[in-house]
Amino acid sequence: MESLLRVAVEVFNERGYDGTSMEDLAARLGITKSSIYHHVAGKSELLRLAVDRALDALFAVLAEPAATAGPAIDRLEHVVRRSVEVLAAELPFVTLLLRVRGNTAVERDALTRRREFDRIVSDLVARAEAAGDIRPDVDPALTSRLLFGLVNSLTEWFRPDGELAVADLADAVVTTAFDGLRRRPE
Amino acid sequence: MESLLRVAVEVFNERGYDGTSMEDLAARLGITKSSIYHHVAGKSELLRLAVDRALDALFAVLAEPAATAGPAIDRLEHVVRRSVEVLAAELPFVTLLLRVRGNTAVERDALTRRREFDRIVSDLVARAEAAGDIRPDVDPALTSRLLFGLVNSLTEWFRPDGELAVADLADAVVTTAFDGLRRRPE
């Protein structure tokens, strides 16, 4: 069951959810198409299990103590850093989540939860800006979109093959996002 | 023909390329499925026309004078700003391009051209870092990925409805990316 889901998500990410047939999954699993239905109710349940895993991990970050208390700017930095870590740890699941387009009921539910996550982060950015810790010349809603656009883009290329440690990646993301890529005059 | 392509790309972006049937396109166009084949050779040609339009526009930016001469940091900033403008001007086409996964021959060709674009930008970042204009504590390849991850994420939410002018957006992107979102002590 667990390995079924793991393989399914892998193939979904390679060929796209719509572009993946149950036959494709069966071939990769080394079993037949009909055998898959012994383990799950259907194709869409595999998608639901996958995106829920990603969403649960992301929302868990928002519930951590360091994300719920203290200055907004510190809470924001913590959420960003931990989101990078979650994204690395659950890479295939988060990747799939970020590609969901709302075609089916399962996808629309996932989009709803994603928007809820975005809203909470956006609030955090707004608080940090109100506290004077974030540049006031860019709209908070825009800032949070750019920020998580940067973080989420990691799914497009990051592969946890040890060459680039997750901690270093999180550092690079936080540094780039908060301080910019331009070298500062000392 | 032009409106056919426009509508096709619109639907592709809504439902995904694989999730869109020729019947879907026909319904949106107000004609029958078979009539579409009077204008194009098939579904994949529509995709090819769309992604080529996006890629041509992006490569045109790299050929502009301001992108080929002068300090690397200035050329980079120009490419980023103009990429945002192209992305806004050709939004549906670029959106479709960024979702291509390499499932078919057309998609693989598009991915090849995309990688070529990324390589050129990555070189630009490396030159700017060598010139001392970009922070040396983050790997150039990583920097360029984060940079264009941020830029490309615009397709996920930006809609040119006049509320947010493209020039303002480009300013916000350049400012955030180069100087960071943290408020600087004066």
Next chain:
DNA sequence: ACCCCAGCCGAACGTTCGGTCGGTTATAGT
């Protein structure tokens, strides 16, 4: 020794897919 049942299979289901084909209409050129 018996049974159970998780796990798997082959065959088939109704549907939808991208694409083809022969034919009809509207319009423009001569």
Next chain:
DNA sequence: ACTATAACCGACCGAACGTTCGGCTGGGGT
């Protein structure tokens, strides 16, 4: 008036789709 052709249509094709179904098998519980 005649013709050419761009634009469109309904009917159809073989293939692939997600899903269902009845049946096989092998190891654990009793």
